[in-house]
Amino acid sequence: MFIADIRKDFYEVVANQRVVLLVAPDIDALCACKILQALFHCDQIQYTLVPVTGWQDLGTAFLEHKEQFRYFVLINCGANVDLLEMLQPDDDSIFFICDTHRPVDVVNVYNDTQIKLLIKQDDDLGVPSYDDIFRDEDEEGEDSGNESDEGSEPSGKRRRFDEGAVERRIERQRAKREWEARRREILFDYEQYEYHGTSAAMMFFELAWVLTKDTKDMLWWAIIGLTDQWVHDKITNMKYVTDIATMQRHVSRHNHRNEDEENSLSIDCMRISFEYDLRLTLYQHWSLYESICNSCYTSCSFKLWTLNGQKKLQEFLADMGLPLKQVRQKFNSMDMSIKENLRDVIEESSNKYGMKDIRIQTFGVHFGFKNRFLASDMVHATAALLESAEKDDSETDTFIKALDALSRSNIDRLHSGIELAKKKLIAIQQTVASCICTNLILSQGPFLYCYLMEGTPDVKLFSKPMALTLLCKYLLKAFSLCSFAHGVLDVEKGTVIVVGIPPESETSDKKNFFGRAFEKAAESTSSRTLHDHFDTSIIELKTEDRSKFLDALITLLS
Amino acid sequence: MFCEKAIELIRELHRMSDGQLPAFNEDGLRQVLQEMEALYEQNQSDVNEAKSEGRAELIPSIKLRHCCLLRNQRCVTAYLYDRLLRIRALRWEYGSVLPANVRFHMCAEELQWFSQYKKSLASFMRSLGGDEGLDITQDMKPPKSLYIEVRCLKDHGEFEIDDGTVILLKKNSQHFLPRWKCELLIRQGVLEHVVS
Numbered sequence: 155m156f157i158a159d160i161r162k163d164f165y166e167v168v169a170n171q172r173v174v175l176l177v178a179p180d181i182d183a184l185c186a187c188k189i190l191q192a193l194f195h196c197d198q199i200q201y202t203l204v205p206v207t208g209w210q211d212l213g214t215a216f217l218e219h220k221e222q223f224r225y226f227v228l229i230n231c232g233a234n235v236d237l238l239e240m241l242q243p244d245d246d247s248i249f250f251i252c253d254t255h256r257p258v259d260v261v262n263v264y265n266d267t268q269i270k271l272l273i274k275q276d277d278d279l280g281v282p283s284y285d286d287i288f289r290d291e292d293e294e295g296e297d298s299g300n301e302s303d304e305g306s307e308p309s310g311k312r313r314r315f316d317e318g319a320v321e322r323r324i325e326r327q328r329a330k331r332e333w334e335a336r337r338r339e340i341l342f343d344y345e346q347y348e349y350h351g352t353s354a355a356m357m358f359f360e361l362a363w364v365l366t367k368d369t370k371d372m373l374w375w376a377i378i379g380l381t382d383q384w385v386h387d388k389i390t391n392m393k394y395v396t397d398i399a400t401m402q403r404h405v406s407r408h409n410h411r412n413e414d415e416e417n418s419l420s421i422d423c424m425r426i427s428f429e430y431d432l433r434l435t436l437y438q439h440w441s442l443y444e445s446i447c448n449s450c451y452t453s454c455s456f457k458l459w460t461l462n463g464q465k466k467l468q469e470f471l472a473d474m475g476l477p478l479k480q481v482r483q484k485f486n487s488m489d490m491s492i493k494e495n496l497r498d499v500i501e502e503s504s505n506k507y508g509m510k511d512i513r514i515q516t517f518g519v520h521f522g523f524k525n526r527f528l529a530s531d532m533v534h535a536t537a538a539l540l541e542s543a544e545k546d547d548s549e550t551d552t553f554i555k556a557l558d559a560l561s562r563s564n565i566d567r568l569h570s571g572i573e574l575a576k577k578k579l580i581a582i583q584q585t586v587a588s589c590i591c592t593n594l595i596l597s598q599g600p601f602l603y604c605y606l607m608e609g610t611p612d613v614k615l616f617s618k619p620m621a622l623t624l625l626c627k628y629l630l631k632a633f634s635l636c637s638f639a640h641g642v643l644d645v646e647k648g649t650v651i652v653v654g655i656p657p658e659s660e661t662s663d664k665k666n667f668f669g670r671a672f673e674k675a676a677e678s679t680s681s682r683t684l685h686d687h688f689d690t691s692i693i694e695l696k697t698e699d700r701s702k703f704l705d706a707l708i709t710l711l712s
Numbered sequence: 713m714f715c716e717k718a719i720e721l722i723r724e725l726h727r728m729s730d731g732q733l734p735a736f737n738e739d740g741l742r743q744v745l746q747e748m749e750a751l752y753e754q755n756q757s758d759v760n761e762a763k764s765e766g767r768a769e770l771i772p773s774i775k776l777r778h779c780c781l782l783r784n785q786r787c788v789t790a791y792l793y794d795r796l797l798r799i800r801a802l803r804w805e806y807g808s809v810l811p812a813n814v815r816f817h818m819c820a821e822e823l824q825w826f827s828q829y830k831k832s833l834a835s836f837m838r839s840l841g842g843d844e845g846l847d848i849t850q851d852m853k854p855p856k857s858l859y860i861e862v863r864c865l866k867d868h869g870e871f872e873i874d875d876g877t878v879i880l881l882k883k884n885s886q887h888f889l890p891r892w893k894c895e896l897l898i899r900q901g902v903l904e905h906v907v908s
Contacts, residue, residue, distance in 0.1 A: 172877065191861070191888070195859070195861070198858060198859045199888070200859065200887075200889060200890075201887070202880075202885060202886070202887045203885060205885075218880050218882070219880060222877060222880070550884035550885075553884070554863065554886075563907065
């Protein structure tokens with residue numbers, strides 16, 4: 155069931171209890187987790203934090219902790235599946251789920267006792283009404299009772315009554331069949347597309363605000379959670395802009411203290427500011443030139459993998475009057491005269507080259523003289539840390555490292571994250587260029603398909619879901635307009651990771667149908683697949699089954 | 713040369729300067745004691761000879777042997793005392809139950825000393841702070857908060873706290889627990905205090 159008052163029904167319930175936090179491996183979940191941890195520290199609520207990377211992990215963690223804990227908080231996992239059936243908990247386990255995955259499973263919505271959803275009821279849900287899906291069992295019992303009665307006493311005298319009763323029975327059965335057919339249709343419509351709702355970090359920030367325990371750190375984490383949804387293309391532009399406006403109100407409320415001239419804060423205090431900044435990834439920590447070459451938006455608009463594209467880029471820079479030497483330097487060392495009006499100058503020139511949205515509304519933070527970061531910088535850095543392909547690090551190790559990087563006291567870790575993010579972006583750019591130039595993208599009828607083989611450089615980087623999804627979206631933008639599926643080989647386990655993303659368009663509602671399609675294709679070909687990720691559009695598949703799986707997918711979607 | 717063995721003992725302790733307790737060097741100690749006995753015997757006979765026959769030229773060698781005896785005594789007592797100090801520190805580090813490998817390094821008399829030290833410390837702690845006594849081995853540094861966040865560095869299995877609740881300590885899980893329940897594990901290196 156949906157929680158009406160998050161303070162009364164969630165926070166005060168767990169106030170004197172011990173809780174388990176099960177957190178999914180994405181940046182929004184990490185931010186939400188940090189906010190919740192900070193709140194729990196304030197009120198000394200004991201908790202245990204367990205990172206979970208997939209459904210199997212979730213099951214194991216639940217089994218390990220169910221004896222000792224009654225309350226489970228699931229962050230960014232668990233809403234889109236029938237949780238009670240999957241975990242088989244005892245009657246006194248209570249689950250609080252704050253998840254951005256939609257559609258929320260109907261059993262989770264209508265269960266009144268054990269599942270509490272920390273989701274706003276009007277959050278773009280469209281849940282079918284109760285009567286359409288669930289039917290009371292009493293009527294069925296009556297039916298079968300009548301039948302057995304009639305079956306056991308067929309006497310001549312009651313034949314006329316029997317006929318009436320038989321007619322009524324047939325009528326009831328027909329109504330039931332109709333109801334079931336309608337139910338199947340409603341459920342199919344409801345569950346066929348997968349998409350995302352409001353950021354979990356924002357939900358928990360609102361809880362903090364209601365408790366008046368919100369701090370600038372929590373606000374910053376909420377902003378990073380929201381930006382993560384935008385960077386990884388999980389929400390529509392409209393929703394992003396609306397949510398930014400909400401965050402802007404909080405930011406102005408927190409910045410109110412800075413206004414006073416006499417009591418201005420020290421430079422070391424954290425300041426969050428609204429920025430209408432460029433869409434060039436990491437440009438303040440890199441050189442402007444590198445950033446333009448490796449950002450998805452600019453690279454695709456210029457088509458930088460072609461010679462023509464390179465020439466256009468040179469023209470673009472010349473048009474703005476930026477000397478190449480300056481532009482290739484580290485951003486911090488560029489001439490002040492160039493940096494002053496940079497954003498306006500770039501916006502003006504980009505309009506000429508067809509890039510209308512080079513600027514985007516976002517937030518930046520700065521504390522101390524050296525430390526200035528934009529929200530998207532933080533997202534890229536933390537994502538790179540979370541999915542770094544170091545040999546010795548298990549997935550929980552990288553989770554811990556990424557979680558640490560979000561604290562202000564671990565700036566070194568953040569900087570190492572930024573370096574990793576730069577490498578990741580360069581790798582993506584190179585792979586995209588090589589895929590397009592060597593025609594690795596095949597058109598399979600209803601979708602485009604690209605397969606990265608074993609010897610491709612940086613393939614280890616792409617065997618992680620978030621990096622792979624970024625690569626897909628980049629490829630798609632570059633190639634544009636069709637929907638897309640992508641596979642990457644993972645040598646150790648002999649499996650392929652397959653990711654599917656929906657068609658790219660300005661007004662797309664980011665609804666992804668690949669989740670269901672993958673399931674059906676796997677069933678029909680009995681391929682050995684592993685649907686372990688919380689996002690249903692990412693699966694692992696045995697290499698041998700790849701071709702028949704693809705064929706099934708093609709027939710399914712055409 | 714005389715007193716070499718005794719210096720060996722001291723060097724052994726000096727090598728482990730971080731407070732670890734090396735194994736009790738029975739052999740070394742016995743050799744030093746034997747050397748002392750031999751020196752004493754020689755001195756006895758020489759003194760008797762010097763007294764009875766008036767041989768004054770024996771006096772320097774008697775003096776030398778006497779100095780060696782004193783030196784050996786000093787080294788051996790320093791060795792034993794330093795070990796006792798280390799064992800005392802173990803009580804504060806590990807609590808009242810020592811791990812088996814540490815106990816293995818102590819000789820029988822040291823074990824006895826340890827249990828008596830435990831008893832006196834316990835009775836002292838009981839005498840403080842009213843009825844229940846005060847556990848002064850907790851909170852070696854003034855605590856900043858009642859609860860701390862800890863991260864588990866290795867799989868430790870289940871951990872039971874005073875009020876009966878059990879926590880599963882798995883690698884890389886984080887917990888928010890009362891300070892006094894975690895201190896021992898932090899000292900042992902199973903948990904790590906996370907400062908955010």
